[in-house]
Amino acid sequence: MVSAIPSWSDSAQYAKLSKRTSPGDVTTAMSSSEPGLHEFAALISPAASNSIEAMAQRAQQITGHHFGKTISLYVPLYISNHCPGGCSYCGFASDRELPRRKLGEQELDAELATLKNAGFEDVLLLTGERTEEADFDYLHAAVSRAAKVFHSITVESFSMTVDEYRNLADVGCTGITLYQETYDPELYRELHRWGPKQDFSSRLEAPARALAAGLRTVGMGVLLGLADPVRDSISLFQHVEGLRRQYWQAGVTISFPRICSQLGGYAPAQEVDDRSLAQLIFAFRICLKDVPLVLSTRERPGFRDGMAGLGITRMSVASRTTVGGYHTKRKEDSGQFKINDERDVEAFCETLRKKGLEPVFKNWDAVFHDAEVLT
Numbered sequence: 007m008v009s010a011i012p013s014w015s016d017s018a019q020y021a022k023l024s025k026r027t028s029p030g031d032v033t034t035a036m037s038s039s040e041p042g043l044h045e046f047a048a049l050i051s052p053a054a055s056n057s058i059e060a061m062a063q064r065a066q067q068i069t070g071h072h073f074g075k076t077i078s079l080y081v082p083l084y085i086s087n088h089c090p091g092g093c094s095y096c097g098f099a100s101d102r103e104l105p106r107r108k109l110g111e112q113e114l115d116a117e118l119a120t121l122k123n124a125g126f127e128d129v130l131l132l133t134g135e136r137t138e139e140a141d142f143d144y145l146h147a148a149v150s151r152a153a154k155v156f157h158s159i160t161v162e163s164f165s166m167t168v169d170e171y172r173n174l175a176d177v178g179c180t181g182i183t184l185y186q187e188t189y190d191p192e193l194y195r196e197l198h199r200w201g202p203k204q205d206f207s208s209r210l211e212a213p214a215r216a217l218a219a220g221l222r223t224v225g226m227g228v229l230l231g232l233a234d235p236v237r238d239s240i241s242l243f244q245h246v247e248g249l250r251r252q253y254w255q256a257g258v259t260i261s262f263p264r265i266c267s268q269l270g271g272y273a274p275a276q277e278v279d280d281r282s283l284a285q286l287i288f289a290f291r292i293c294l295k296d297v298p299l300v301l302s303t304r305e306r307p308g309f310r311d312g313m314a315g316l317g318i319t320r321m322s323v324a325s326r327t328t329v330g331g332y333h334t335k336r337k338e339d340s341g342q343f344k345i346n347d348e349r350d351v352e353a354f355c356e357t358l359r360k361k362g363l364e365p366v367f368k369n370w371d372a373v374f375h376d377a378e379v380l381t
């Protein structure tokens with residue numbers, strides 16, 4: 007398997023280029039018919055922050071052209087919070103004191119039924135790293151159960167082998183989400199204090215393994231606030247480009263998670279403010295025109311509403327970051343992190359409609375794939 011891996015030292019060169027960007031370079035980048043890494047570096051530069059209005063307009067135009075006026079909705083479902091990992095920024099790290107649990111079969115069915123009744127068709131199943139309590143077989147069984155109910159099942163879990171990804175695909179998994187967190191190998195080592203996630207290379211290569219195994223989508227991202235957002239975004243862009251070249255039929259999505267308050271109290275080392283995040287989203291949209299861009303309930307309502315349709319095309323809604331809780335309506339402080347948009351499905355959809363956007367619960371890629379399989 008050829009690997010589509012970005013080099014961290016390359017990102018330094020492009021970051022320098024980004025710093026030297028002139029206003030003229032920004033205009034050229036924005037109107038480029040085939041924008042690549044050079045144009046992306048220009049659009050995330052300090053010079054481009056003065057052109058943010060123009061970038062927003064261009065991003066909106068491109069989004070409308072490629073995605074229409076739709077926002078696809080998904081919901082995360084934490085099935086286990088057991089984890090042997092020591093990620094400094096995570097409320098589920100093994101040194102945090104919180105009740106550990108995983109969903110049993112009946113609880114999982116109850117959660118799935120509640121989400122289905124709320125209208126969802128697209129669910130993201132989450133676990134920590136592999137443990138005895140929640141290992142591959144447990145995840146495999148959960149995917150298999152969820153696939154009987156939902157149209158699209160993706161997982162955000164530990165990195166796996168090609169065979170494991172293939173086994174998940176066989177029972178109905180459509181894709182994975184796996185953020186690299188940071189592409190800076192030294193910082194990565196520091197932040198991942200112990201546990202299997204310490205293996206930087208294995209994580210870096212996991213999206214390629216998932217696509218090689220036949221999964222249809224990979225969700226990529228960096229955790230904004232850990233490292234220099236310019237260098238990390240350049241590496242992310244390279245990673246995405248490499249995967250799209252290698253697996254041209256694959257669907258790649260990009261998320262923009264910012265660090266939220268969590269048990270453990272990790273504070274961002276490099277704040278990414280709203281304006282900088284908006285600039286990043288616009289730059290990705292302008293340069294990767296047909297890639298779905300995702301914004302979760304980590305962000306507060308005002309920012310989410312502003313970004314919907316202005317680059318962002320996929321959003322989570324009514325999320326809980328605790329294990330269970332959808333069917334019991336139990337609210338706890340022991341989630342992976344604290345969400346900032348607590349609106350329910352109805353309220354959020356209403357806001358989208360007022361903006362002239364149509365919430366979509368079905369993953370149409372999956373519909374087309376099913377049609378192909380049937381013919």
Ligand code: SF4
Nearest residue numbers: 089091093096099134
């Ligand atoms: S980020 Fe994932 S692997 Fe790391 S501590 Fe949290 S749940 Fe575990």
